[in-house]
Amino acid sequence: MSSGLELRSVSHSFGGTDVLHDVSLTVPPSGCVALLGASGSGKSTVLRIIAGLDRPSAGQVLVDGDDMGAVHVEQRGMALVFQNALLFPHLNVIDNVAFPARMAGQRRAEARRHAMEYLELVQLADYAHRPVGKLSGGQEQRVALARALARNPRILLLDEPFASLDVQLREDMYDLIQNIRAQLAPTIVVVTHDRQEASILADSIAVLDEGRILQHGTVHQLHYEPATQMVNRLLGGLNAVPGHVSGGKHHSVLGQLPVQDTATDGPAFLIVRQEALRLIPPREAGSPTLKGSVSGITSLGARTLVRVSFTSGDPNPEPNPLAGKDPRVADLSSPDLSGPDGYGNGLTATLTVDVAGNPHLLLGQVVGVGLQEGRAWAVQA
Numbered sequence: 129m130s131s132g133l134e135l136r137s138v139s140h141s142f143g144g145t146d147v148l149h150d151v152s153l154t155v156p157p158s159g160c161v162a163l164l165g166a167s168g169s170g171k172s173t174v175l176r177i178i179a180g181l182d183r184p185s186a187g188q189v190l191v192d193g194d195d196m197g198a199v200h201v202e203q204r205g206m207a208l209v210f211q212n213a214l215l216f217p218h219l220n221v222i223d224n225v226a227f228p229a230r231m232a233g234q235r236r237a238e239a240r241r242h243a244m245e246y247l248e249l250v251q252l253a254d255y256a257h258r259p260v261g262k263l264s265g266g267q268e269q270r271v272a273l274a275r276a277l278a279r280n281p282r283i284l285l286l287d288e289p290f291a292s293l294d295v296q297l298r299e300d301m302y303d304l305i306q307n308i309r310a311q312l313a314p315t316i317v318v319v320t321h322d323r324q325e326a327s328i329l330a331d332s333i334a335v336l337d338e339g340r341i342l343q344h345g346t347v348h349q350l351h352y353e354p355a356t357q358m359v360n361r362l363l364g365g366l367n368a369v370p371g372h373v374s375g376g377k378h379h380s381v382l383g384q385l386p387v388q389d390t391a392t393d394g395p396a397f398l399i400v401r402q403e404a405l406r407l408i409p410p411r412e413a414g415s416p417t418l419k420g421s422v423s424g425i426t427s428l429g430a431r432t433l434v435r436v437s438f439t440s441g442d443p444n445p446e447p448n449p450l451a452g453k454d455p456r457v458a459d460l461s462s463p464d465l466s467g468p469d470g471y472g473n474g475l476t477a478t479l480t481v482d483v484a485g486n487p488h489l490l491l492g493q494v495v496g497v498g499l500q501e502g503r504a505w506a507v508q509a
C-alpha cells in the first residue's frame with residue numbers, strides 16, 4: 129500500500145555550507161511530486177535525505193506520520209532509481225530484478241517468479257535471461273525500475289532517471305510511469321531539471337532554488353500564478369514587465385492591467401505567459417493603440433516565438449479595433465500613458481508571444497497583442 133510522505137522544516141549543510149533551508153513538503157499516498165530546480169539547487173540532497181542516505185542537519189522526514197529519523201535506510205521501504213541504472217553486471221536481467229528478494233532470503237524460483245511480473249510490467253519479459261551488458265540505455269532504466277518496484281516500496285524515489293535517454297525513449301518512459309501509476313499507484317518523488325518532464329509526470333511541482341522551496345503547486349498554478357519571478361523563469365515564462373501595482377492594477381509601459389486581487393501595492397513585475405498572448409494580425413490591427421513592433425522571430429518548429437517591443441509615450445492613443453469584440457482578448461491596448469505612473473517617457477518593454485505555425489512576419493512590422501482574459505499576474509519586484 130502507498131504511503132504519505134512529509135518533510136518538516138528540513139535543513140542541511142555540508143561542511144558548514146548550508147545547502148537546504150527549512151524545506152517542508154507533503155506528498156499524499158499515491159501522489160507524484162516533482163522536485164524541479166537548476167543544477168546545484170539541492171534536489172538530490174532532498175532525495176538522499178528522504179531515502180536515509182544522508183541525515184538532515186535539522187528537521188524530520190515522516191512516512192505515514194512516523195518519524196524516519198531512527199529508521200535505517202534498508203528499513204524505510206523506499207526504492208531509489210538514479211540517472212545511471214547501476215545494474216549488477218555479473219547478473220542477467222531477471223536476477224537483477226530478483227536480487228532484493230534474494231537478499232531478503234526468498235528462494236530463487238520464487239524471487240524469479242516475482243521478478244518476472246515486474247519485467248512484464250516494464251515490457252522486458254523477453255529479455256529476462258539476457259546479460260545486462262547487452263541492453264540499451266532505455267532497457268537498462270526499465271530494468272532498474274522493475275528492480276525498484278519489485279521491492280514493493282512504500283515510496284519510489286526517482287533521481288533524474290531519464291536524463292541520459294534521447295527524446296523518444298524519454299517519452300516512452302513517461303508512458304511507462306503513467307502505466308505504473310495506474311497499476312501500482314506508488315507514492316513517487318521525482319527529481320528533474322526539466323520542467324516539461326515535471327509537468328508530464330507529476331501531480332504537483334515543488335520548485336527548489338538555492339536549497340529553498342520557492343513554491344509547491346499544481347502545474348497550472350506554477351505556470352500562470354508563479355510566486356516569484358524566479359519560479360516564472362524556471363517554468364519557462366518569458367515575460368516579466370517591470371512596473372508597479374496599485375489598486376489591483378499593474379502599471380507599466382503596457383498601460384494598466386488588472387491583476388490578481390491579492391497583489392500587494394508596490395514595485396512589481398507583470399507576468400504573462402507567452403502562450404496566453406495572441407498576435408492580432410497586422411491587417412486586423414489597423415492602428416493598435418499600443419503599437420508594438422516585431423523585434424525577434426524564433427522558430428520552434430511547429431510554433432514560433434515572436435518578440436514584440438512596445439514603447440510608451442504615444443500622446444494620442446487610438447482605440448484597439450479588437451478590444452471588446454473578441455471575448456478571449458482582453459484590452460491590452462488601453463494604456464493610460466499620460467498618467468502619473470512615470471512610464472510615459474519613451475520606456476520600452478518586450479513581450480514574447482507563442483504563435484502556432486509560421487506567422488509570416490517581418491522584423492520591425494507593427495502588430496497588436498491580445499491577452500487571454502484573467503491571465504495577467506503580478507509578482508513583487
Ligand SMILES: Nc1ncnc2c1ncn2[C@@H]1O[C@H](COP(=O)(O)OP(=O)(O)OP(=O)(O)O)[C@@H](O)[C@H]1O
Binds near residue numbers: 170
Ligand atoms: N557530499 C557533498 N559534500 C559537499 N557538498 C555537497 C555534497 N553533495 C552535494 N553538495 C553540494 O550541495 C549542493 C546541492 O547539491 P545537489 O546535488 O543536491 O543539487 P542538485 O539540485 O541535485 O544538482 P544536480 O541537478 O546538478 O544534480 C551543491 O552546491 C553541491 O555542491
